[in-house]
Amino acid sequence: MPPAGHAVPSPLRRRTVVPRGKSFLSSVVTTAVAVACARSLRPAGAAWIDPDTPSEFHSTASFVDGSKYRLVMSDEFNVDGRTFTDGDDPAWTALDKHDDIMDNSGFGSLHYYNSSAVSTAGGYLNIAARIGKTTWLSQDPVNKTIHEESRNYVSGMLQGWNKFCFTGGIVEVEVVLPGNPHIGGLWPAVWLLGNLGRATYMASTNRVWPWSYNKCDREKQPAQELSACNVDSHYGLHKNQGRGSTEIDIIESMSGKVGEIPETDPPISNPYADMTLQSAPGITVRRPTEGHLPARVETTGEYGYPMSLPQNWYEGLIYGNETSMNPYFYGTYLAPTKPEEPVQRSKKQAYQADALAAMFQLFPQHFRKTHKFRLEWQPGRDGRIDWYGQVPSKDDAAPPEWIHGYTIHDEFVRNQTGAQIPAEPSYLIMNIALSSNWGFPYDIKPTCKRCYDCDNPRCACALQPGFCDMMRSGNADMLIDSVRVYQNDDDSAHVGEPHTLGCDPPNYPTREFIAGHSYRYMRRWPGYDDRKPMKKIVVGGGSCEDDADCGTLHRGQCVPDAYRGLFAARGSKSRNTCVCEDGFVGPRCLTISYKDDAPGAYEIKQEQNSLATVAEVYLPMPLLLSFLCIVIMFTASMAWQIYCRKMPIKYNKDGDIIPMSPFLKRPQFRPTGDENDDERVTLITGRSV
Structure with a gap:
């Protein structure tokens, strides 16, 4: 059965692979409608619930x-076959790194975390531990040298950091x-x-x-x-x-x-x-001694007298x-x-x-x-x-x-x-x-x-x-x-x-x-070359033989590279890859696109400035720069027109108006004869006498 809220597509319908451009207005409207519909159809806080939960x-x-x-x-x-490598799953990340270094406050780790040790099969999440040597490069910050470190065991860690x-x-x-x-x-x-x-x-x-x-x-x-x-x-x-x-x-x-085990009670x-x-x-002060339950300790008082004081620990633990x-x-x-x-x-x-x-x-x-x-x-x-x-x-x-x-x-x-x-x-x-x-x-x-x-x-x-x-x-x-x-x-x-x-x-x-x-x-250089703490969640692209590898039709479909058109690599060997239906993610479309359905502190802050929110979410940078250029050019043009209209009228030696602006189209008046004779004037229209 498909997850609640996701329709089963027709076997004859293929999802469009090449993305179609959207206008700014359509993006805003589409997003707003989608958010409104999603919030009206599902209860708050249901965004992380597995539809397989009874x-x-x-x-x-x-x-x-x-x-x-x-x-x-x-x-x-x-769902069998889920993978948890960075970027594969919206709820979990399986690590590919060493654990703590053997420093004076560490715990002497003997293992290396590998995402391949975490998988799903038979209705279980499987976290494995195996014998296997892993070597990586590490830096000595004091001697400025690079050396190898290794561990003799491989195991798995799955964490929801910064996801759920x-x-x-x-x-x-x-x-x-x-x-x-x-x-x-x-x-x-x-x-x-x-x-x-x-x-x-x-x-x-x-x-x-x-x-x-x-x-x-x-x-x-x-x-x-x-x-x-x-x-x-x-x-x-x-x-x-x-x-x-x-x-x-x-x-x-x-x-x-x-x-x-000694010292345990019961x-x-x-x-x-x-x-x-x-x-x-x-x-x-007066901490309990490891290997023993809290007890009284013999000490010396302020004036040198022996004293028996209880070790400090927490009261009221049940x-x-x-x-x-x-x-x-x-x-x-x-x-x-x-x-x-x-x-x-x-x-x-x-x-x-x-x-x-x-x-x-x-x-x-x-x-x-x-x-x-x-x-x-x-x-x-x-x-x-x-x-x-x-x-x-x-x-x-x-x-x-x-x-x-x-x-x-x-x-x-x-x-x-x-x-x-x-x-x-x-x-x-x-x-x-x-x-x-x-x-x-x-x-x-x-x-x-x-x-x-x-x-x-x-x-x-x-x-x-x-x-x-x-x-x-x-x-x-x-x-x-x-x-x-x-x-x-x-x-x-x-x-x-x-x-x-x-x-x-x-x-x-x-x-x-x-x-x-x-x-x-992020993982440290030189053993790793991280550009950000986590990768973006992939949507399809995993190799497949048939639709079953992509979670069957209601999750994704196995599509030949030839069908992918512009996205097929030219000159490369043809292969099949998964294309996910809406609402499913991961390289093989095996996971629902989980995410919070309520805004966090950062989103709330951004919503206080709607212009900043719209610019960040809906306007790509090239479009935003083009819009700003148009505004600047329009403002400069209007300023030039106003400047030209306010310029004083000047005449040449023949008494003609010197056209200082192409916008001088309104009637102009020029005194003739005696400058003090206000009654003798000649009407001038247009750009010339």
């Missing part, structure tokens, strides 16, 4: 208070986790990141991640680039508003050896999922029956950087980020069957975050059961550090990472070579037993059955700030800042 999932009830939420975004991944963003609501993800539940090494995750930062692009997250602080603090200002102390509204941002790229981890799965064993809010600023505080991850210290690192932080710009993490008990069934995980996010002041997960029922034939995982209230975050529950427009990320700090042996002998290479026998001591066999078997894929986002339009029905859609909402704009700092969101 109707029973078009709404949901909150697990917290039972209030009703409506579907605003979904992707069922039912939302603030607040409910997220549900149905997933089969990758690998073996008792072999560590894979780091699968589903998470949210604020749109001001782009995951793995360190220049965009430096001093921006994961700040959620809206107070002017002069001591913290150097570390928070977008501080509430800023009194100017540059790049479309609001003055005196603290901003950042906040992070909420729905799940981060950890596999490992069978057995209880006892948790591998595998488990981290459910985490990462926030800055963090606690700087854990479910299958969840424990994570005593192994309390946060990240973003230390001063070294000159050779890709981003720079001075001593004053260094800062502590906290990880309010919980360990949710997983089971082997999570790695064999789909289970859902849910995040309920009420943003901003007085908001809250609730995590839920499905666990296998005691009866294998029964469906999984929902259980509460973890809850964080804004007041307890605010009381500890002054931060708040995130309110930034955020995008979804799904990926598999491989890191020497996640699931790999931590008690490696000093004689072990830390090389993490399955093809090098000397590295075996640094890898979990069975890890390389798992990677070679192809059993390291994460399968996503669906992603769904719900929101509540009634602001009084939930705590916190209003729910919003879009990456550039009026209260938290991002578009102009990203455009003004586009280099931060």
Whole structure:
């Protein structure tokens, strides 16, 4: 069946390939009519809903208070063969780049993200992890040299940065986790990141991640680039508003050896999922010791007397029956950087980020069957975050059961550090990472070579037993059955700030800042040659054998180059390419042309000046310049006529009028005889006597 709102074309009708010119007026009228029709035919916020989503999932009830939420975004991944390379999909982008560099605040990435590792098949989104070496060029900014870097594994990251963003609501993800539940090494995750930062692009997250602080603090200002102390509204941002790229981890799965993990309460064993809010600023005094639950520490008082003080951590965190505080991850210290690192932080710009993490008990069934995980996010002041997960029922034939995982209230975050529950427009990320700090042996002998290479026998001591066999078997894929986002339009029905859609909402704009700092969101030379952060979404052009390769007739058609007329490359070998029907995009027309149906902060600003909007949207630059030239020429002509009409009449020695202007056509009078004799005059008409 075709998607709702898209008519099935006649098999005999071919879409016109060569574009026909449109007049300025027709463009304006056509666009206005199309926008009006679209808004009248579909509800607001329905622009991102997959037509394959069953109707029973078009709404949901909150697990917290039972209030009703409506579907605003979904992707069922039912169309096989979708690709997510930059420019292929309007909702998602699969990366082609390395992860973080192994700097002193990084996480020792062992993988390279390749867009070919992300695909759709059998009704699932498939994110793969494989053994495979990738090499690229990198620059040493200190020595001014170029050198090679490499990784031994290939995996995938799919992100919605600057495409689909939302603030607040409910997220549900149905997933089969990758690998073996008792072999560590894979780091699968589903998470949210604020749109001001782009995951793995360190220049965009430096001093921006994961700040959620809206107070002017002069001591913290150097570390928070977008501080509430800023009194100017540059790049479309609001003055005196603290901003950042906040992070909420729905799940981060950890596999490992069978057995209880020390210091967990209630006892948790591998595998488990981290459910985490990462926030800055963090606690700087008497932090808990990693590997231990918060306790009391012995110290010395002001007058030298011994004292026992509690370690500082967040009060009021609520854990479910299958969840424990994570005593192994309390946060990240973003230390001063070294000159050779890709981003720079001075001593004053260094800062502590906290990880309010919980360990949710997983089971082997999570790695064999789909289970859902849910995040309920009420943003901003007085908001809250609730995590839920499905666990296998005691009866294998029964469906999984929902259980509460973890809850964080804004007041307890605010009381500890002054931060708040995130309110930034955020995008979804799904990926598999491989890191020497996640699931790999931590008690490696000093004689072990830390090389993490399955093809090098000397590295075996640094890898979990069975890890390389798992990677070679192809059993390291994460399968996503669906992603769904719900929101509540009634602001009084939930705590916190209003729910919003879009990456550039009026209260938290991002578009102009990203455009003004586009280099931060691009891959770095010399390994890459990006001209802009993202490519324009392609519409057709993919190779095909028949219409089925282009999504069948209601999505696109397979057209020979000969039919494409002027667009066929002369002298090239003839081939078939996809031509998309209206409303479908991608090289093979497999994706609906999703986009926001409400204006963002930048569009609202532009609409305030209708002339600027019309000039930008409807007038091509050559036409605009021609129009300005005509106006200038017309104005100059009128000025010359007025000048000539006001010139005084002059006579030659014979008494004739000297024609100084071609426009002197009205009657003229010239005195004769005595200049004082007003009665003797001769009537002159025309240009001559």
